[in-house]
Amino acid sequence: MTHPGHDSTLPPAHKTFYDRIAAFLPADRIFLGPFHTLALGDDASFYRLVPKIVVKATDEAEVAHILRAASGAKVSVTFRTAGTSLSGQALTDSVLVYLAGNFRGLRIHPGASHVSIEPGVIGAEANFRLAPYGRKIGPDPASINACMIGGIAANNSSGMCCGTAENSYKTVESMKLVFVDGTALDTADPVSRARFEKIHAGLLAELAAIRDEIAADAALTERIRRKFKIKNTTGYSLNAFVDFTEPFDILLHLVVGSEGTLAFISEVTYRTVVEHPHKASSLMLYPSIADACRAAALLKSLPVAAAELMDRASLRSVEDKPGMPSSLKGLDEDAAAVLVEVRAADKPGLLAQIEAALDRVSGLSPLFPLLFMDKKEDYEKLWNIRRGLFTSVGGARKPGSAVIIEDVVFPIDKLAEGTVEVQRLMRHHGFAEGIIFGHALEGNIHFVFCPDFGDPASVANYKHLIDDVTNMVVGRYDGSLKGEHGTGRNMAPFVEMEWGATAYAFMKRLKRAFDPENLLNPGVILTDDPQVHMKNLKPLPKVSPLIDPCIECGYCESICPSRNVTTTPRQRITLQRHMALAAAKGDKADFDLFHEDYQYYGNQTCAADGLCATVCPVSVDTGVFTKDYRRREATERGRRIGRWVADHYGLVTALSAKGLWLSNAVHRLLGTSAMTAMTHGLRKLSRGMVPYWTPYAPKAAPKARFHPTCHGTGRKVVYFPSCTTRSMGPSALDPDQRGLFEATMSILAKAGYDVVFPEGMRELCCGLTLESKGMHGEAGRKSRELEAALRRASNDGEIPILCDASPCLYTMRTHMEPGLKLHEPVEFITDYCLPYLDITPVAETVAVHVSCSSVKIGLTAKFTALAERCAREVVVPRDIHCCGFAGDRGFFYPELNASALAELRGKLPATTTSGYSNSRTCEIGLSYHGGVPYQSIVYLVDRASRAGGE
Secondary structure: OOOOOOOOOOOHHHHHHHHHOOOOOOOEEOOOOOHHHHHHHHHOEEEEOOOOOEEEEEHHHHHHHHHHHHHHHHEEEEEEEEOOOOOOOOOOOOOEEEOOOOOEEEOOOOOOOEEEEOOOOOOHHHHHHHHHOOOOOOOOOOOOOOOHHHHHOOOOOOEEEOOOOOHHHHHEEEEEEOOOOOOEOOOOOOOHHHHHHHHHHHHHHHHHHHHHHHOHHHHHHHHHHHHHOOOOOOOOOOHHHHHOOEEEEEHHHHHHHOOOOOOOOOOOOEEEEOOEEEEEEEEEEEEOHHHHHHHHHHHOOOOEEEEEEHHHHHHHHHHHOOOOOHOOOOOOOEEEEEEEHHHOOOOOHHHHHHHHHHHHHOOOOOOOOOEEOOOOOHHHHHHHHHHHHHHHHHOOOOOOOOOOOEEOOHHHHHHHHHHHHHHHHHOOOOOOOOOOEEEEHHHHEEEOOOOOOOOHHHHHHHHHHHHHHHHHHHHOOOOOOOOOOOOOOHHHHHHHHHHHHHHHHHHHHHHHOOOOOOOOOOOOOOOOOOOHHHEOOOOOOOOOOOOOOOOOOOOOOOOOOOOOOOOHHHHHHHHHHHHHHHHHHHHHHHHHHHHHHHHHHHHHHOOOOOOOOOOOOOOOHHHHHHHHHHHOOOOOOOOOOHHHHOOHHHHHHHHHHHHHHHOOOOOOOHHHHHHHHHHHHHHHHHHOOOOOOOOOOOOEOOOOOOOOOOOOOOOEEEEEEEEHHHHHEEOOOOOOOHHHHHHHHHEEEEOOOOEEOOHHHHHHOHHHHHOOOOOOOHHHHHHHHHHHHHHHOOOOOOEEEEOHHHHHHHHHHHHOOOOOOOEEEHHHHHHHHHHHEEEEEEEEEEEEOHHHHHHHOOOOHHHHHHHHHHEEEEOOOOOOOOOOOOOOHHHHHHHHHHHHHOHHHHHHHEEEEEEOOOOOOOHHHHHHHOOEEEEEHHHHHHHHHHEOOO
């Protein structure tokens, strides 16, 4: 996103703040105006607040400057990492400091006993880096593949396995912090502590005073100890005053779970925990939820890693999904399950754990014999039941309704009783579709339901449900109103109810000691507004069936190629929903403002790669929506151009090749420097109409003759060279100067395949190019033409079909009727050619990039395995997802490609000689930004193979 300039509508205090930060921050990291602030300000909760200013900070020093400016101007500040929090703690209508994309430092200490992590690191990435040492971080939230360390620590996130023993509070060793006045503190550094003590002696003295007063109150001390024996993230971590005596230790542990209201966490150092290599799981089905809860209570005294409770509604919501056990169907209405996992360092230890678990629950009567599964593919199927629960409700909810996950905690001996009461209350208040599941070992249950915040009656039902649940959990069971999702705005009005006036007064005192003017995330954890949880509810209007299921969780953001340059899938959907509301209200000015900005930030820079659907809990494919949006936004002139292209595809392909020939001729004449200067100058003059040129731009494809071949083996293949293969050849810098057609034919010949080509080759197209520009009608027509030609050539599917471009093959599989054996190069070579080839790996280090379409087809492992057969060392750079070239989009929006591949060069070893993929346009961007030439995987196989095999 670019900086839209000073917003004259800012209140005076925010104008002062803006002027101060603009003096030291670049303009492109300060965002004003409703379009940008709405997009960046949204999170996974069911609340909506729009910041006045969003600032992207990159390091601790910048945050200190920002906080000093905020303190001077008296404006409040909220920090945001991944925005996956559920209770409204990452929202503000003031200043939002956006950390995602930065603060990604991670340092593993000697022996991996500790790890120091900055707040912008995704939790799963930390575990990936620790895995070679057999270690991991303690917290294991369900959102660990998307949430970031800043949020994990600030919310004291836990999860299915860490319980209360390995959460952030219990495993934190030290932190680097920045306070509201800009003062920095490294709690592990004596010099930093001494400096801080001089500046903030009052804060440390107040913490010591609160410690002593709590210690003098035996009843409160005992209450704090008892309440933190179970999961509890309601309010502040008062257990810090009981567990520690030294003020710096108290301060450190108070910051855990403080949700950005006390200080900014610039780095957290955790004590790591063991990641046991041997695991086994059992789905224990019982006649009633009481029996299931009794089983969990019995298992709690064992070293059981997890025991996940699921009620009958939970099981019903997933029983029809692929891979679910048949035993789920036909269960009685009262049935329930506990999914149990045990872990050990070795196989004998695992068997002992299993035997102990089975012995402990032997007095109960399960519906089916209990069985532990220790093969990963088997126990992963069981855990897919648990992972699919949230998805099942979120995806099936009524369009326009929200999906809410509340989590409460009961003493484990009251878990069954409390769970049944929650079930009753959901039905009583009109949410019979709700499900209940949770971490039974900790007495922590989640209940999921779907109110419609556009319906006043549903809003009232939601309020009554929350009132009844809070009164029941606190009044009847003395449980926790929040076990792991944080207090946020959602439970802020009920903190005093749970803790009582005395404890609540201590919480207010410690907040004043850290943040005297209430500038850090006000309204979160503590509030003077008893109805704050019912205000600013997020609207979710209908837009399109393609995106209406979106729950705005943000899981898609870390995989999106445009996340650091324009918008993410979640942000695009948020903007679309705002435009739908503006249109419904008849607010043309508001709609037009957002619609104009959306064309670049939401539409043109969407790669439409569809990888977002692969990590989305409800499988929303924003790429498909973007293509549909382009169809709806297409002008009549654009449609005419699309029809002409479809009618003259052979001519268009030939002209493209001629253009590439001319471009290469000019390059040879002028040289690289002059060519770069000239083309970039022309781009500027033409306002982006001239394609972006790099030294890796392709030459024209060598002329190919599509004549059948015969090798007499009886093995046949129909080969459909894609339009990019027919028009784009190698670049001048590529090591193999043959066209892809020639390299493919070489492999097919070595493997003894007779090659058949469909008739009318030069006019055939899968339709992808047209579809990506919103020309769905013309794309469909070309797809049908190609399908008919392939059916004729393959004897109606008898002969396998090879397309040499993965994106085209994916499109063909998506749109063509069943019956054709459609394959892209990795698949065809692996399944059909390798038996007839002798492979000698090349003695080189090569890089691999699996294109988005191959990922969606499920070829990642096969792609890597094929490369490893053909090269001595294969590198697959981590966290390089979609390259952002997106067909021809990289020629006209190169910033998308540059942002998506910004880290590629640094992730390739210096010994890397070449790279391989399976999409010609992707290879252009990969070569330029990776610094090594990328070509089709076909070239690598051809280099490493000779005729042979069976």
